[in-house]
Amino acid sequence: MEGMGRDRWRRVQELFEAAADLRPSQQAAYLATACSGDDDLRREVEGLLRSDAEAGSFIEHAIRRGSDLLLAAEPDPLEALGKIGKYEILGRIGEGGFGVVYKGRDAVLQRYVAVKTCSSSNEKLRRRFFREGQIAAGLQHPNITTVHDLGVERGVPYLVQEFLAGEDLNHMVARQEGLTVLRRLDILAQVARGLEYAHLQGVLHRDVKPANIRILPSGAVKIMDFGIAKLLHEVSDVTTQGVTVGTVGYLAPEQLRGEEVDRRTDIFSFGVLAYELLTYERPFKGSTFSEVSYRLLNEEPAALRDLAPIHSQAIAELARRCLAKDPAQRYASFGEILAVLEPEIAALRSGPFPLLQEAPAAPAAPRALAADKEIDGPGAAAGKETAAGEAARAPAAARGWLLAAAAVVLATILGLGGRALLSPRAPEPPARRQAAGPSLPAPRREVGSPHPAPHQGAEAPGEPSRPAAPASPAAAAERGGEGSAPRPAVPVTASNSPVAQPSPAPLRARHAAPADAKDGRQAPAGTAAHRPVAAQRLDAPATRGIDAAAGDSGPQGGVRAERPASAAATAASGTGTGGGQAGTSGPGQEPERASGAGAEADPSDDGQEVEAAQPGAPLRPMVRGDLIPPGAPGASPPRLVSRPEPVYPDRARRRQVESDVLLLVLVDENGHVIRTIVKRTDDPGVGFNEAARRAALRATFNPAIRDGLPGKMWTELPFSFRLHEGG
Amino acid sequence: MPLIYGELRKIARRHLRGERHGHTLEATALVHEVYLRLSGGAELHWNDRVHFYAVAAQMMRRVLVDHARGRDAVKRGGSVVKVSLDEARDPAVESGPDVVALDDALKSLEVLDPRKSRIVELRFFGGLTLEETAAVLGVSVPTVVKETRLARAWLHSQIAAGPEPPLAAAAQAGPTE
Numbered sequence: 001m002e003g004m005g006r007d008r009w010r011r012v013q014e015l016f017e018a019a020a021d022l023r024p025s026q027q028a029a030y031l032a033t034a035c036s037g038d039d040d041l042r043r044e045v046e047g048l049l050r051s052d053a054e055a056g057s058f059i060e061h062a063i064r065r066g067s068d069l070l071l072a073a074e075p076d077p078l079e080a081l082g083k084i085g086k087y088e089i090l091g092r093i094g095e096g097g098f099g100v101v102y103k104g105r106d107a108v109l110q111r112y113v114a115v116k117t118c119s120s121s122n123e124k125l126r127r128r129f130f131r132e133g134q135i136a137a138g139l140q141h142p143n144i145t146t147v148h149d150l151g152v153e154r155g156v157p158y159l160v161q162e163f164l165a166g167e168d169l170n171h172m173v174a175r176q177e178g179l180t181v182l183r184r185l186d187i188l189a190q191v192a193r194g195l196e197y198a199h200l201q202g203v204l205h206r207d208v209k210p211a212n213i214r215i216l217p218s219g220a221v222k223i224m225d226f227g228i229a230k231l232l233h234e235v236s237d238v239t240t241q242g243v244t245v246g247t248v249g250y251l252a253p254e255q256l257r258g259e260e261v262d263r264r265t266d267i268f269s270f271g272v273l274a275y276e277l278l279t280y281e282r283p284f285k286g287s288t289f290s291e292v293s294y295r296l297l298n299e300e301p302a303a304l305r306d307l308a309p310i311h312s313q314a315i316a317e318l319a320r321r322c323l324a325k326d327p328a329q330r331y332a333s334f335g336e337i338l339a340v341l342e343p344e345i346a347a348l349r350s351g352p353f354p355l356l357q358e359a360p361a362a363p364a365a366p367r368a369l370a371a372d373k374e375i376d377g378p379g380a381a382a383g384k385e386t387a388a389g390e391a392a393r394a395p396a397a398a399r400g401w402l403l404a405a406a407a408v409v410l411a412t413i414l415g416l417g418g419r420a421l422l423s424p425r426a427p428e429p430p431a432r433r434q435a436a437g438p439s440l441p442a443p444r445r446e447v448g449s450p451h452p453a454p455h456q457g458a459e460a461p462g463e464p465s466r467p468a469a470p471a472s473p474a475a476a477a478e479r480g481g482e483g484s485a486p487r488p489a490v491p492v493t494a495s496n497s498p499v500a501q502p503s504p505a506p507l508r509a510r511h512a513a514p515a516d517a518k519d520g521r522q523a524p525a526g527t528a529a530h531r532p533v534a535a536q537r538l539d540a541p542a543t544r545g546i547d548a549a550a551g552d553s554g555p556q557g558g559v560r561a562e563r564p565a566s567a568a569a570t571a572a573s574g575t576g577t578g579g580g581q582a583g584t585s586g587p588g589q590e591p592e593r594a595s596g597a598g599a600e601a602d603p604s605d606d607g608q609e610v611e612a613a614q615p616g617a618p619l620r621p622m623v624r625g626d627l628i629p630p631g632a633p634g635a636s637p638p639r640l641v642s643r644p645e646p647v648y649p650d651r652a653r654r655r656q657v658e659s660d661v662l663l664l665v666l667v668d669e670n671g672h673v674i675r676t677i678v679k680r681t682d683d684p685g686v687g688f689n690e691a692a693r694r695a696a697l698r699a700t701f702n703p704a705i706r707d708g709l710p711g712k713m714w715t716e717l718p719f720s721f722r723l724h725e726g727g
Numbered sequence: 728m729p730l731i732y733g734e735l736r737k738i739a740r741r742h743l744r745g746e747r748h749g750h751t752l753e754a755t756a757l758v759h760e761v762y763l764r765l766s767g768g769a770e771l772h773w774n775d776r777v778h779f780y781a782v783a784a785q786m787m788r789r790v791l792v793d794h795a796r797g798r799d800a801v802k803r804g805g806s807v808v809k810v811s812l813d814e815a816r817d818p819a820v821e822s823g824p825d826v827v828a829l830d831d832a833l834k835s836l837e838v839l840d841p842r843k844s845r846i847v848e849l850r851f852f853g854g855l856t857l858e859e860t861a862a863v864l865g866v867s868v869p870t871v872v873k874e875t876r877l878a879r880a881w882l883h884s885q886i887a888a889g890p891e892p893p894l895a896a897a898a899q900a901g902p903t904e
Contacts, residue, residue, distance in 0.1 A: 009839055016877055051887065052880035058824055059851045059879060066791035066826030 008041070015045045020052060084115050084158050085151045103163060106148075112163035113148055117156050126157050133159040135203060136226045143194030145214075145224045164224075166217050169277070170210035176280045181310055182348040187213075188274050189341045190221035195270065196334030198226060199263045206261060208269035209250040210276065249284055249292050253325050256293055264327040267334065271322025278315065279307040283323060297325070309666075309675060314340055622707040625669040630714065635706035638667035638715050646695035646719050649687030653723065659683050661692040661719045669710035671701040679716065692719040777855070781863045784853020791852070792830040824886045832885040836878060843878035846871055 015034055019027045027049060035042035082089055087104035093114060104115040118129035130150065136159070137147035149160035169187070172179070179187075191213055195205060205212075205226055214222045252268035255261055275283040283301030286292035301323060304316040318340045324330045331337050622628075628635045652659065659682050666675035676693045683689045696717050704713035824832075837844035842864060849855045849863060850871075861868045 013877055016880070017873060020876065047884050048877070048880045051884035052876065055879045055883035058883055058886075059829060059847065062824050062826045062829040063791065063851055066795050 011041065012044055012048070015041070016048050016052075019045060019049060024049075024053075081153070084117070084153045085149065085160070087113055087115055087160060089115065104160070106160075114161045114163045116159040116161065118158070126155075129159070130157045133157065139198055139201060139203060139226055141194055141197040143190045143221055143223055144198065144226055145222050164214045164216060164222055166215050168211055169213035169215055169273075172215065173210050173276055173280060179277075182345065184277050185315070185341055185345050185348070186219075187215065187221050187277060188270075189338060189345055191223060191270065191273070192334045192337045192341060194221070194223040195266055196338065198223075199266070199334060204261065204263060205266050205269075206255075207250070208266050208273060210273055213273070249282055249296065251293075251296070252327070253297050254327060256297060262327070263333065264330045267322050267330050267337070268324075268327070270334070270337070271319055271330075274322060275301060275304060275319045278311055278319065279304060281307055283319075308677075312344060314344060622709050622711065624709045624711065626706070626709075626711040628704050628706045628711040628713040632706055635704060635711075635713070638671065638701040638704045638713055640717070641671065641700045641702055643699040643717065644695050646691040646721065648721055648723075649691050652686040652688060652721065655686060656723060657684060657686055658723055659686075659688040659721045661688050661721070663692055663696050663717045663719065664714050665696050665699070665717045666712055666714050667701045667703060668712045669703050671703045671710075673697050673699050673701070673717075674712075676717075688719075688721055691721070692717075695719065777859050777862050780853050780855050780859065781849055784849050784855065788830065788833075788848055788852040791826050795825060795827045828886050829882065832882045835885060836881060839881075840878075842866075843874050843881070846874050847878050847882065850875060 015031065018034070019030050022030055027046075031042050031045055035045070084102070084104065086108065087106055090103045090105055090112075093101045093103045100117055102115045102117070104113045105111070106113050118126050130152070133147065133150040136145075137150060140146065145164065146162040147159060148162060151158055151160070191208075195208065198205060203226065205223065207225065208223075212224045214224055216222060250269045250272045252261070252265040255265055272283055275281075281302075284292050284295040284299070286295055304319045305311055305313070318337065321330055322337070630637070660680075661678060661683060662680040664677040664679045665673045668674045673696050676696045678689045678693070681689050681692075696719075699717065701715075703710035704715075705711070833844050833847060836847070845864065846860060849860045850857075855863065857868050857871050861871045864871070
């Protein structure tokens with residue numbers, strides 16, 4: 001090739017480019033003609049065309065292997081020893097900032113430890129590692145990883161810390177773990193407490209991000225890599241004055257600019273973390289570093305409540321202030337942040353629980369159902385808004401509602417198998433107790449299905465007839481309710497052997513009765529819809545559930561179908577079509593509760609529930625445009641009129657991926673969708689959620705009606721993306 | 728240069744370690760980070776940034792290749808300069824062309840057609856976008872696309888026909904002269 005002349009190479013290029021766009025079958029003929037007897041030339045081009053077809057991503061792969069090699073080269077003389085200090089080395093846990101992290105065992109104290117080493121041969125770096133280790137050791141706080149020991153083995157400094165089980169927050173965020181609002185706030189508060197303490201000791205973290213937050217099975221939160229992060233920065237700064245390295249996207253503007261950092265820098269990073277945890281969206285997104293940093297420096301993130309309306313204004317404001325570009329605009333300390341967080345948490349935890357109080361005898365709480373919805377997130381929004389709107393009048397009620405919702409959700413989540421959170425000692429005991437308390441002692445574990453993924457799939461076999469009418473959020477709530485009750489039976493098993501968990505079918509069966517009962521009462525209209533939708537999807541993936549539903553009288557039909565199965569209770573409660581019955585909160589609830597108000601454990605409904613809650617009787621007369629809680633007496637849910645086809649995301653098409661996305665949409669009094677929340681999805685991150693949301697925003701409904709007046713109401717809107725069946 | 732090189736290597740290693748379990752690591756990310764560090768976070772003019780990336784892409788290639796060569800030397804008991812840090816340990820076995828083979832082929836390509844070689848370096852080692860690559864080289868985006876394709880095919884055939892064919896199917900004579 002070296003000998004190839006310019007002209008010849010140019011000729012090769014021309015032929016290659018011309019032939020490359022032809023079909024393989026045409027290439028030979030083309031080249032035969034074009035090369036006119038120059039067989040060498042023809043072979044050359046043919047060879048390139050062959051390579052073109054075979055090359056694939058070999059360049060990327062080769063580079064990737066090169067990268068891996070670089071990494072693998074990290075030597076570790078200590079590992080070979082099998083021992084570091086008095087600690088027996090059991091294996092690598094990971095690679096830390098400047099060395100390896102091992103799982104070790106302290107034979108004397110009989111406990112596991114994490115041993116971090118500093119494998120650099122740079123003397124200065126080692127001394128610093130040691131010094132920072134000392135600083136970290138000086139931090140003793142329940143929310144900061146405890147340092148047990150610091151030593152030097154064969155010249156290599158090592159730091160021994162408590163061994164932490166559980167999961168890093170970034171993983172939970174990445175898979176959008178269904179977490180209750182309460183849980184999320186609790187995590188944030190724990191992080192804030194740890195940081196507040198550290199700041200009081202004069203120590204900055206400087207690399208606050210989800211990957212540095214470990215959630216223990218007990219629910220406790222530990223901030224990791226204290227001091228070490230700082231060390232890292234200092235060391236790398238040696239050559240580049242003041243510039244900080246951190247994970248792009250969590251750095252504060254002043255860090256990006258290489259300016260002085262102080263505690264408000266950690267506050268900014270905390271704000272990013274909080275925003276992400278509360279919305280599962282990064283405030284500053286972008287696919288490249290420059291994009292992210294540009295936004296971070298110049299743009300305001302979307303308002304928190306636009307993404308996750310379930311959160312209160314106070315929390316939204318908290319995030320906003322933490323993320324102020326100018327440090328002076330931020331909170332001055334984590335103490336101030338806690339002053340916002342703690343009351344919110346306390347309210348969620350201990351707010352009055354009206355329904356429970358009203359119907360103490362009932363085992364389960366209707367509230368719980370409602371709760372279910374709330375929690376999940378965005379869905380929760382509906383509940384929250386309601387709460388907010390009526391807060392003045394019935395703050396207590398709202399709170400209780402939230403609380404319940406949170407509890408339910410929590411239960412749901414637990415059920416789902418969120419490994420990290422599930423532990424029995426979850427952080428929100430009060431909530432849990434309230435929600436599940438009456439009926440079951442230990443709702444948490446019950447839900448067995450460890451994996452969220454399956455949910456989508458196995459939907460109720462038994463409810464085929466449900467044409468997916470826009471299900472009301474209430475329905476979901478309901479489901480939530482059902483879940484918990486039945487669960488109780490399973491708890492132990494579940495927790496012990498997740499694998500053995502009951503299959504969806506059994507669960508479902510168990511739930512069925514309660515569910516129905518509820519349906520009848522609580523979510524008159526759309527109630528059943530939820531499941532049915534799912535069922536439908538399964539049966540006929542390509543189906544546009546909605547469309548079908550639209551034409552259909554919908555819920556009713558479904559409801560009726562279910563009825564038979566449901567208990568007499570249902571009948572009693574009144575199957576109303578529009579949910580009329582639901583009303584009688586007191587008495588009506590009892591039955592439900594019994595049936596199981598807890599969390600929805602149903603595996604098929606996964607943890608992403610975002611249901612609407614049922615707030616109970618209206619406190620004041622309906623006004624046009626009011627938010628109508630799902631299941632509100634006398635209310636009929638929005639009816640889908642038209643739904644545009646979503647655009648199949650390019651990325652998804654390229655990867656030949658299909659998906660189902662179930663949205664919760666808030667339909668206003670004019671029938672327009674004004675908010676969307678992804679309730680369930682199996683979008684692997686290729687744009688389905690966004691496509692569904694876009695389409696949903698263009699859908700039109702007949703608005704929900706209550707007392708003869710149109711109002712806002714959440715409902716479900718499913719989308720199926722299919723490559724071939726009309727997708 | 729040396730400063731960038733050292734930084735890059737350091738950051739590359741840290742990145743590789745830290746990102747292991749998370750998102751895939753891309754040389755691109757490293758380059759961006761190096762850029763961040765070296766630019767002091769200052770807002771560089773777009774042009775300057777692009778050129779910085781171009782330099783960083785070259786450095787990235789050197790880091791990876793030098794390291795891989797060093798390892799090879801150790802493996803063979805050879806005496807080639809040991810460029811990288813602490814190698815010593817070995818080897819992950821690889822299949823498919825490695826970064827050294829790629830580097831060799833790129834050098835050949837550079838003789839034949841320097842711009843294509845540069846395109847590969849910028850896009851794959853540097854992670855530059857099509858637009859950025861086009862800007863650095865002063866050509867149009869379609870040109871970058873076209874040339875990338877040919878360069879890739881050429882490199883692939885070159886490696887397949889190379890003296891130490893890493894590809895099983897490579898034994899057969901290549902189309903080269």
